[in-house]
Amino acid sequence: xHGCTRRQFLANAAKAGIALSTPAVLTGCxxxxxxxxxxxSNKRATVAAMRGRDLxxxxxxxxxxxxxxxxxxxxxxxxxxxxxxGGAGMVNHDPISAGDCTKPEIVIAxxxxxxxAGASRVTIGEAGQVMSxxxxxxxxxxxxxxxxxxxxxxxxxxxxxxxxxxLNVASEEWVPVASPQSGLGxxxxxxxxxxxxxxxxxxxxxxxxxxxxxxxxxNFVGVTSVNDYGMGSTFRFKLHGAPGGIExxxxxxxxxxxxxxxxxxxxxxxxxxxxxVQPGYWGTTVDMRDRLGDWVVLASTxxxxxxxxxxxxxxxDTADVGxxxxxxxxxxxxI
Numbered sequence: 001x002h003g004c005t006r007r008q009f010l011a012n013a014a015k016a017g018i019a020l021s022t023p024a025v026l027t028g029c030x031x032x033x034x035x036x037x038x039x040x041s042n043k044r045a046t047v048a049a050m051r052g053r054d055l056x057x058x059x060x061x062x063x064x065x066x067x068x069x070x071x072x073x074x075x076x077x078x079x080x081x082x083x084x085x086g087g088a089g090m091v092n093h094d095p096i097s098a099g100d101c102t103k104p105e106i107v108i109a110x111x112x113x114x115x116x117a118g119a120s121r122v123t124i125g126e127a128g129q130v131m132s133x134x135x136x137x138x139x140x141x142x143x144x145x146x147x148x149x150x151x152x153x154x155x156x157x158x159x160x161x162x163x164x165x166x167l168n169v170a171s172e173e174w175v176p177v178a179s180p181q182s183g184l185g186x187x188x189x190x191x192x193x194x195x196x197x198x199x200x201x202x203x204x205x206x207x208x209x210x211x212x213x214x215x216x217x218x219n220f221v222g223v224t225s226v227n228d229y230g231m232g233s234t235f236r237f238k239l240h241g242a243p244g245g246i247e248x249x250x251x252x253x254x255x256x257x258x259x260x261x262x263x264x265x266x267x268x269x270x271x272x273x274x275x276x277v278q279p280g281y282w283g284t285t286v287d288m289r290d291r292l293g294d295w296v297v298l299a300s301t302x303x304x305x306x307x308x309x310x311x312x313x314x315x316x317d318t319a320d321v322g323x324x325x326x327x328x329x330x331x332x333x334x335i
Contacts, residue, residue, distance in 0.1 A: 035181065038329045045305035045334035049313075051294040055141070055267055059109035062263065062299035068113070072261050072301065073198050075118030080196035082259075083107045084203045084219050085126040087276050089133030096138060098277040099270040099285045102204045104140050106265050106297065108150045110200060115158040124151070125192050127167035127222050129235065135164045141268070165192055168226055177256035181330075183243030187253055193223045199257055201303060204265040205310050206274040207283065210246060212321050213314070214275050215307035216262035217332075220253045221246070247323035254303065254332055262306040266296035266313065304333025 048065035050058040063069055073079055087100030095101040107124060114122050124147070135148040147164065154162045165171075167190045174188035175195075193199060201216040208214040221236060229236035239249045270276070272283035288295050296313065300306040304327040308318045318324050318335050328335045 045302035077197035125165035132166040179252035264298040308335035
């Protein structure tokens, strides 16, 4: 047992913020508080971009380019890693090779670097679209290993410090994070996230039918419960239908939990009506080697900057992506 961590402090502050939020969210009329005055951040943002074909090595090189994980994770701290495994257990194809999900090579590289930096505990978690899924089904692109086997390897080397968590069933508690701009007042987030000292987002590059692109910031929709927001379905319709829109929901989560690092997977991705792959209804698979000649991995301590950078890489105009501009306006990062 130990004292209140930085994350617990943020969670407590969020609870206090809920009590101070504008009365408009309590009326039940669906109104959303007006946006506060713009307070863009003037902090310099750096995004490292690594091209190549070896995702594990590219991830290590990207981390080194932003002064390594040691600049984010201190010895003895707990780390929560949020990949995008939202298609796991839901789609009827391999979500890794199809482009629905983050590649395990990248996730394991980041987890191992956190352990090398002295992290006391690394939790890799995803709520996804189903209550639970098999981590062994999440295989590397070459099929040589999988998430469960790699975590077993890490635990044998680093004294059992790594945990895989299907958040819908593994979360001890759902902690309210203030969400004034969504119009919901609060959003419940897994305690495994809010109580971690450091939070790392590892999305895969995808276009999205509702938000145009989905990346490091939207990735945090997957730390909420399908029971609370799915309305009897896998998809979180209560968040997508919030008065302020899905964008303000995940931006409120980002503002509340304050993630520390983004690593973006630009290898096998999804274009069209993502975030899932299903030609004719959802999106289609795209191999970035066919567009760029190589895969790309991005790294940044500024999540908005990472998302804006991959948005430009895939030839979208950041001015047209609402949540990027909302994030900048709210001081969440550079775009």
